[in-house]
Amino acid sequence: MAHDHAHAHDEHGHDHDHGHGHSHAHGHSHHHEANAKNEGRIGIAALLTGGFMGVELAGGLIAGSLALIADAGHMLSDFGSLALAWIGFRMARRPANSRRTFGFQRFPVLAAFVNGLTLFAIVVWITFEAVGRLTDPHPIQPGIMLWVAVAGLAVNIVAFAVLHGADRDNLNVRGALLHVAGDLLGSVAAIVGAIVIMYTGWIQIDPILSVLVSLIILRSAWSLTFESAHILLEGAPHNLDLDKITHDLRLVEGVTDVHHAHLWSLDGRRSMITLHARVSDAATGPAVVSRIKARLYEQHSIDHATIEIEHDDCGDADCL
Numbered sequence: 001m002a003h004d005h006a007h008a009h010d011e012h013g014h015d016h017d018h019g020h021g022h023s024h025a026h027g028h029s030h031h032h033e034a035n036a037k038n039e040g041r042i043g044i045a046a047l048l049t050g051g052f053m054g055v056e057l058a059g060g061l062i063a064g065s066l067a068l069i070a071d072a073g074h075m076l077s078d079f080g081s082l083a084l085a086w087i088g089f090r091m092a093r094r095p096a097n098s099r100r101t102f103g104f105q106r107f108p109v110l111a112a113f114v115n116g117l118t119l120f121a122i123v124v125w126i127t128f129e130a131v132g133r134l135t136d137p138h139p140i141q142p143g144i145m146l147w148v149a150v151a152g153l154a155v156n157i158v159a160f161a162v163l164h165g166a167d168r169d170n171l172n173v174r175g176a177l178l179h180v181a182g183d184l185l186g187s188v189a190a191i192v193g194a195i196v197i198m199y200t201g202w203i204q205i206d207p208i209l210s211v212l213v214s215l216i217i218l219r220s221a222w223s224l225t226f227e228s229a230h231i232l233l234e235g236a237p238h239n240l241d242l243d244k245i246t247h248d249l250r251l252v253e254g255v256t257d258v259h260h261a262h263l264w265s266l267d268g269r270r271s272m273i274t275l276h277a278r279v280s281d282a283a284t285g286p287a288v289v290s291r292i293k294a295r296l297y298e299q300h301s302i303d304h305a306t307i308e309i310e311h312d313d314c315g316d317a318d319c320l
Contacts, residue, residue, distance in 0.1 A: 038173050039089035041166040045159040045176060046082035049075050049183070052155040059148030063141040066133050067193050068148055070126045070210045071186035074217075075152075077122055078179040081115040085172045092267075105267050108172040109231050115175040116225030119182070119217055126214040130207035140206055142197040149190035156184040171228055171268040178220040182213070189213045227268070234264040237271050245300055246275070252291050254283030260308075274306040285309040 053075040060068030088108035096103040160180045166173045189209035196205045236242055246258040261275040273296065279288050289307050296302040 038166045038170055039086060041162050042082055042086045042089065042173070042176050044162050045180060046079055046086055048155055048159045048162070049082060049180070050079035052152060053079055056148055056152050059144055063144040063148065064138050065140050065145040065190060065193070065206055066126075066129055066138075067186065067190040067206050067210050067213075068145055068152075070122075070129065070213070071149075071152060071183060071190060073125065074122055074179070074183050074186055077118045078176075078183055081111070081118055081179055082176055084111045084114060085176050087111070088172055102266060105270075106232070108170070109228050109267055112171045112175040112224060113228035113232060115172075115179065116221050116228060119179070119221030120225070123214040123218045123221065126210050130210045130214075133207035133210075134204060137203050140197055140203050142194040145190060146194035146198070149187050149194060153184065153187035153191065156180055156187055160184055171224075171231070175224050175228075178217075178224055182217045182220065185213050185216055186210075231265050231268050234262075236263045237265045237268075240271060240300060240302075245273070245296070245302075248299060249275070249277070249292055249295060252288070252295050254279045254288045255292065256280055270304065271300075271302045272304040273302050274308075276308045276310055278310045281311060 053072055056068055056075060057072035060066075060070075060072050085108065088111035091104040091107040094104045160177070163173065163177050163180060189212065193206045193209045197203055230238075240263060242261055242263045245263070246261050249255060249258045255277050257278040259276050259278070261273065263271065263273045265271050277288065277292060279285070288309060292307055293305050296305050
């Protein structure tokens with residue numbers, strides 16, 4: 001695990017570690033507890049999804065229902081994605097080392113990005129199959145389709161309830177919830193399709209409902225992929241404004257200017273910042289660093305800051 005308090009250098013080049021130990025330690029303890037709960041719930045959801053996947057695929061093939069086969073394909077993806085998410089939480093617990101200085105804390109974000117891409121692939125496959133079924137309808141056995149879909153709905157409701165109790169601010173948990181919600185909608189669509197076919201014989205309802213479900217999945221896939229990609233590209237957290245932060249820090253006693261600031265998130269929850277702070281001649285480096293860190297933590301909830309103190313010109317060639 002990366003250390004919570006970054007070191008800052010004063011004008012003499014000495015390291016100073018000024019932080020809020022108790023608050024940060026409590027935050028890390030809460031973070032670990034939340035991840036342990038998330039890991040357990042995602043593991044249960046993975047077992048439920050993987051266990052029923054084969055049943056739904058067999059039922060879809062026997063009944064000839066694209067809605068069931070598509071939902072089974074989605075469940076296969078869910079199982080893989082949930083398993084990857086579970087592995088992600090376990091990997092994130094591994095300690096940092098000289099090669100991976102933040103450890104594997106970002107692995108769950110990478111898993112969420114893969115989840116989003118997988119959802120896109122599923123949408124393409126369902127749409128392609130549905131177009132084929134609309135032009136060349138296949139016979140369907142609605143009785144088998146209905147019972148398998150009802151059982152699938154029950155499994156998905158249980159899995160969704162399990163995940164709903166996890167930390168929904170976590171990007172990986174949100175990705176898992178989106179997958180299971182897509183499955184749940186798929187099961188509902190299959191139930192509706194089976195009932196319509198039973199009473200009207202209109203078998204085209206099966207591929208039509210599959211496409212409608214895929215459109216819902218597409219919206220979720222875009223949101224998940226965009227947000228995880230933003231984090232992986234070191235984008236600034238959506239809830240923080242770098243310009244406002246740097247302007248606010250100029251109000252700190254002894255600070256005359258803040259520049260060369262970079263803001264990013266490690267995992268979608270924990271924000272980090274590096275910056276250069278120019279201080280007045282009368283200011284003491286360590287004291288200013290302590291005040292800046294206190295301001296960042298109290299006003300902006302940023303608990304990991306690396307601060308370089310300057311009295312004259314910026315020491316880096318690329319300073320603005």
